[in-house]
Amino acid sequence: MDLLSPEKIWCMTDSELSKLLHSHMLLPKPRRIHFYAPSFMYYRTEYFCSSSRDFPTISVTGKMCALKCKHCNGKVLETMHSAATSEKLYNLCRKLKNRGALGCLISGGCSPDGSVPIDKFINAIKKVKKDFGLTIFVHVGIINFERAERLKEAGVDAALIDVIGADETIKEICNLDATVGDYEASLRALSDAGVNTVPHIIVGLHYGKLKGELYALKIISRYNPAAVVVIAFMPIRGTPMEGIKPPSPIDIAKVAALARLMFPGKPITLGCMRPKGKYRIETDILAIKAGVNAIAFPTEEAIKFAEENGYEINFSSFCCSRIYLDIAR
Template sequence: MGTAAKASFGSLRERIARARELSWRHFGRKISFYAPSFVGYKNRYYRAPHGSFPSISITGRSCALNCGHCGGRILETMIPATTPEKLIEACREAKAKGAVGCLISGGCLPDGSVPIGRFVDAIAKVKRELGLTVVAHTGLINADTARRLKEAGVDAVSIDIIGSDETIREVYNLQASTKDYEESLWALEHAGIPFTPHVLVGLHHGCLKGELTALRMIAKHKPSVLIIIVFFPIRKTRMENVKPPTPQTIAEILVEARFMMPRTPIALGCARPKGVHRAKTDSLAVEAGVNVVAFPSVEAIRKAEELGLEIMFSPVCCSLAYRDMMLMDTEKPGA
């Protein structure tokens, strides 16, 4: 490592320490690890219950955008439920198998929205009759749909926020702008529904472009949880040969996010590279004081132990971290 690189990393280490102290000041010395049943998770620290929190696609494998980083491949891992009736049935089956909740997602329409509006009544029925926790992952969303999701009892809305018009056009194949994403944040905030914006680091062909702008957009609102996810190449997509950003780059974004939003819970979400990359990223994230890590590497858990953190494991989606953190606070002695 050259002298300049060493100096840069030394500076990053200092910023990581400042971010960690800021996080601990507001949230205490604790961390939560989440492992929903999107994929299996088992190690010597925790074994996630099978089927606890499945993901469901209301568009099946269909997505009009064919984004460069995904190409609809992620939808293939979800349970298809393309009508309101099929969604209710999928939720009934999940409940019978032990699910406590589900992620309801899907592909986008040409305008960048997920067609969740026609499923709102079904979601309300799932909440009312099955008592499942529901996280809805939407694309661009208007005020009316946000209000209806709130009335249906949705527990959290996850939304990807992009801070570059160029990325929106080139990677998402979407004729929209950052203003449309800002308006979606406004709609969710004014609906009064818990919302958890996601920022995908490296979305622009593995490079940073708009991530800090996205964070600044989000900071103007009141997110329940900020979720940082990381580009990783998926086979048979246009970006399958693109390298993800380095763990140090991801740490920089996490640090900046903390400085911008000191009182907002920050999560390192489930979408990120695996292997050595994940181990390094996770360790830096824990050192930086993130409140939540989804599907943590063993190295992340060890780092939390080294730092003497209070550790909690959960089998649900990390978008629900705001709820769990509130519950933990009420359970404190004297609370």
């Protein structure tokens, strides 16, 4: 890997990248992989079945989102539990705990400035941590130091943040009057506050094409993330981008390979948002060849591939962002 550079991988043709992936240069040592299937969606293979209770998602804005990004249009929020007040959040977490939940992802729609309006819920989160001991991940959006510091004081286990590396994508896709610099400032705020941070890179967010992913990874590399999650644009029915072709499996693998090269000591995960069907089978296998340490909702074919190639396999019902804890065990 010493002869490789991020720029070299970024400029590779599909055939050149395919050759690199088949060389096994990027594979982790020892060969160990974690597969995650949280409660976000139903998942069943001959190897593992998800639980509807273990790790659900909660929206603190219900179905509301001021930005209505072209790729999502608020549709993802419709799949989450709603808790629009701090009291509702606490009561919902108590109910989830009583049902056997291990933790939850707290998210929500964005305010016009790109932040998730989490402020009024932070005291409730602190009480949830104290009373129920749940693992709490928070999807934060753009964030300042004061809010990051409060999340740290509340005992949040990790902050998840989508990092976009092109100003055009932020404006055109996310309908947001912000810049790449605002995302870097958010990473700095979380780092300075001492919050475990798991940045997400969305491959192909710019109308299914690669744009800014390498720069986003370069920004992330300045702030010592706990882990890096690679996800990918997937067309969602009812959104302005439902007819856009998603990024190819080889493009997704390219970004996974970049992450592996640029973060040799950090866990890399292929996250839950990525194209389905035949795309997913190929994507998952290529991601393993690119050296990822974890995959959320892996295809059965990917599990078999890992098994046949001598990987030690672990399954979990947590969110894949937990890899930064699990890989150390």
